[in-house]
Amino acid sequence: MFIKMPNYEIVIETGGLKSLGKWIREVYTLPNLFVVTDQNVDQLYHQTLIDALPDFILSFVVIQPGELSKSMSTYQEVIHQLIELGMKRNHMLVAFGGGVVGDLTGFVASTLYRGVPYIQIPTTLLAQVDSSIGGKVGIDLPQGKNLIGSFYDPKLVMIDPLFLSTLDQREYHNGLAEMIKVGLIGDKHLYQYLLTYDKVTEKEIAQAIAVKRDLVLIDPYDQKERMFLNFGHTFGHAIEKKHQYQTYKHGEAISYGMLIALEIGIRLGETKPELYDEVKELFIRLGLVKEPLLNPIHYADALQMDKKYGSDGLNYIIVPRVGVAKIIKLKESDWS
Ligand SMILES: NC(=O)c1ccc[n+]([C@@H]2O[C@H](COP(=O)([O-])OP(=O)(O)OC[C@H]3O[C@@H](n4cnc5c(N)ncnc54)[C@H](O)[C@@H]3O)[C@@H](O)[C@H]2O)c1
Incomplete structure (x- = not known):
């Protein structure tokens, strides 16, 4: 392929x-x-x-x-x-x-x-x-x-x-987290597959790459659509940093970040609560997150250094429904 x-x-x-x-x-x-x-x-x-x-x-x-x-x-x-x-x-x-x-x-x-x-x-x-x-x-x-x-x-x-x-299972699931992210922002068939199956083949790898390729081609320098790929990454990076990149793998940190983003989407009236429940169950099953989930308030300080924090607020990605992503300007009151 x-x-x-x-x-x-x-x-x-x-x-x-x-x-x-x-x-x-x-x-x-x-x-x-x-x-x-x-x-x-x-x-x-x-x-x-x-x-x-x-x-x-x-x-x-x-x-x-x-x-x-x-x-x-x-x-x-x-x-x-x-x-x-x-x-x-x-x-x-x-x-x-x-x-x-x-x-x-x-x-x-x-x-x-x-x-x-x-x-x-x-x-x-x-x-x-x-x-x-x-x-x-x-x-x-x-x-x-x-x-x-x-x-x-x-x-x-x-x-x-x-x-x-x-690859050990934790590393494998770490990669699955990015694939689930790609499904959520741009490929509902891939997301549906990953809801049921853990083992990926050439086909699913190619599907995940195709979503990223398309976003990169429209927006090579990360000005707009490519930012969709940052879904879950704003808090994900803050979580990784706050724990000195030791406690959580990248995929685990962004899984917590994606749940925070889905919750923000619900608060803003954009995301359906059922999607949050479905994704949370999947992440728990794969061992990507554990309850109690991480509270975004504890990561506010680490968030300030994120390079996506522009002067007019934070560019932030939410997913209103599977396969569709949207950029918003995040205010502190949206998540604290
Ligand atoms: N450039 C980008 O667009 C982009 C996007 C996402 C993530 N990243 C970066 O990727 C990094 C994380 O990558 P990663 O998760 O691959 O981590 P990693 O490179 O640390 O690899 C994870 C572990 O797996 C081991 N390993 C690698 N291949 C193996 C194999 N085939 N069998 C057994 N063990 C193997 C490695 O030695 C390491 O211990 C982060 O720094 C993140 O910022 C970059």
Whole structure:
């Protein structure tokens, strides 16, 4: 299965890693590949990647797993190692891992030598349906997530659902949360599927990507429609930050955030209470949220630093009904 972006192709294929070399050859002629990955992915798939790419010379930079690696210090260390390994401006960088590796490597690619080509091989469900798509790359600062970054397209995204077989259930459900979000904002068939089934295939991955692709194409720089993708993220980011990115996974934090957003929608007379109940039950079943739910008031301080807080209030996404999203200006009285 393929999804076309204006400047590159997203290949979605179970077992597709075997044909990765052929795809890379479409966009790159040199033999050298510089792979950035994390320790977990390296341990599981180092040899698999080498075996899949017999015609290439691979050099690896391996970072610590986890959000803390999306930092200025890891960014500097990766660049240092790439230069030491002999990476030149026309060499290809490969982001091989979850969203942390993807965001960090993409940001390195966008800045090293004023930009080098890179490809994404996302290995978590979240990275396959979300972070590897759309060209947003970046790192975190102590003041908040993704505060430094850029928009920088890869040359290729290769999605092989076989990588998901080694993900633990919590990480898998973390990705499902983003897929449920996509269903809620833009694809009611996907949402209906996820209400019943936990296991996703190429088809559902492609459906989720298609919604994001369409929003990114209409609004590449996050001025309007692309903001729909932030559904659940305003409070989600505040929750992650307040707990130092340790307690809740991204998907869990945004699940609480989506419930807060549905509740705000109900208060504003836009969202039906039954939708809230249905989504809450689904999130509880998947272990994404637990009762008692988090109270938005406890996250007010963390919210102020969110970069979407413009001078005229907070751009905020609500979902009036499944498959339809809407931007509102959120006032404190709407949620406190
Ligand atoms: N750029 C974007 O548009 C965008 C969108 C959404 C999220 N993000 C970012 O994505 C990041 C989260 O990504 P994530 O959830 O993939 O986290 P992650 O990269 O930390 O990966 C989660 C864990 O899974 C492990 N792992 C990865 N692949 C594996 C595999 N196949 N088998 C077993 N273990 C594996 C990793 O080592 C890590 O421990 C956050 O930093 C978030 O801000 C970016």
